[in-house]
Amino acid sequence: MASTAFEDSADYVQSLARGLQVLRAFDRELPSASLSEVAERTDLSRAVVRRSLLTLQHLGYVGSRGRSFFLTPRVLELGYSYLTSLDLTELAQQSMELLSQRVGESCSMAVLDGSDIVYVLRVPVRRVMSLALGVGARLPAFAASLGRVMLADLPEAELAVWLRAQKFRAYTPQTIRSASALKVELRRVREQGYALVSRELEPGLCSIAVPIHAGDGRVVAALNVGMPYSEEAPARAVQQILPALREAQRAIEQAIRRGGWLPHLAMKHAYE
Structure with missing residues (x-):
């Protein structure tokens, strides 16, 4: 499929794709999750999930409480940009x-x-x-x-x-x-x-x-x-x-x- 071929190309940014995958792991059924739960839901390694979560936290899209992570209201900016366009x-x-x-x-x-x-x-x-x-x-x-x-x-x-x-x-x-x-x-x-x-x-x-x-x-x-x-x-x-x-x-x-x-x-x- 075309999407698989693109993933093998030099233009594909794997870290970005993984970061978005981590964001999508949170939903109504899983509003707050541990690193292990996100790794299980995304089928990514714990090391990759940890780096993604910490980066998203640094950017303000994810917050943490103890060992649990959750989305912050800042993620709404992403959807709002689409809606305003x-x-x-x-x-x-x-x-x-x-x-x-x-x-x-x-x-x-x-x-x-x-x-x-x-x-x-x-x-x-x-x-x-x-x-x-x-x-x-x-x-x-x-x-x-x-x-x-x-x-x-x-x-x-x-x-x-x-x-x-x-x-x-x-x-x-x-x-x-x-x-x-x-x-x-x-x-x-x-x-x-x-x-x-x-x-x-x-x-x-x-x-x-x-x-x-x-x-x-x-x-x-x-x-x-x-x-x-x-x-x-x-x-x-x-x-x-x-x-x-x-x-x-x-x-x-x-x-x-x-x-x-x-x-x-x-x-x-x-x-x-």
Whole structure:
């Protein structure tokens, strides 16, 4: 794969890659960790992890308490730099607030990052998922409505590479858990122009999403509405919420065209 070839080149900075790997070891499940725990999670040696943690601590991105390390608020600067370069969130804010008020449900915008979606804007009404979702939160793209509308736009060759890199996990009994089944679903999503996901990430969640196109036609993000699951939720999502979702989609895309906005950063795919 191209990424493996680059790692063998003179341009690849291994220490930087390892430092970022150490940063990503911390999450909601592991907010504070010992050197050994970080080494185990990253599959790096204790010596490498120690140097990385001490360097990150010196730079202010990591703090320590006893033998435990934790991220400091300074790491938010990294994500904030991305969000401020992504003017799309400013263009979408008002439309998403109107959408949320109209349907009485939470709505979110996300971009595709490798195997995951990353939330870049969210207008919550009430908590639907047990997971705490906010800007920067990540979810597996294959099982999320936001992810599926973006994956459906990938060229066949890119999608094939993406699928080979996935490790499918059954989050619930309803979760699509194979590449072949996902390809069938993505074909349906592409044809109908929206993705409906019911009880695949959590038993109590139903969500519906549409793609957001830049002025050049590329899908650069996705917009969704999430709601508690009930027997009536899927029908309500398609019949009542989808028309409002599409209105917000059109408003955001019109704002993009009027502003001449194009992504400042290419969509990053970890599988490339």
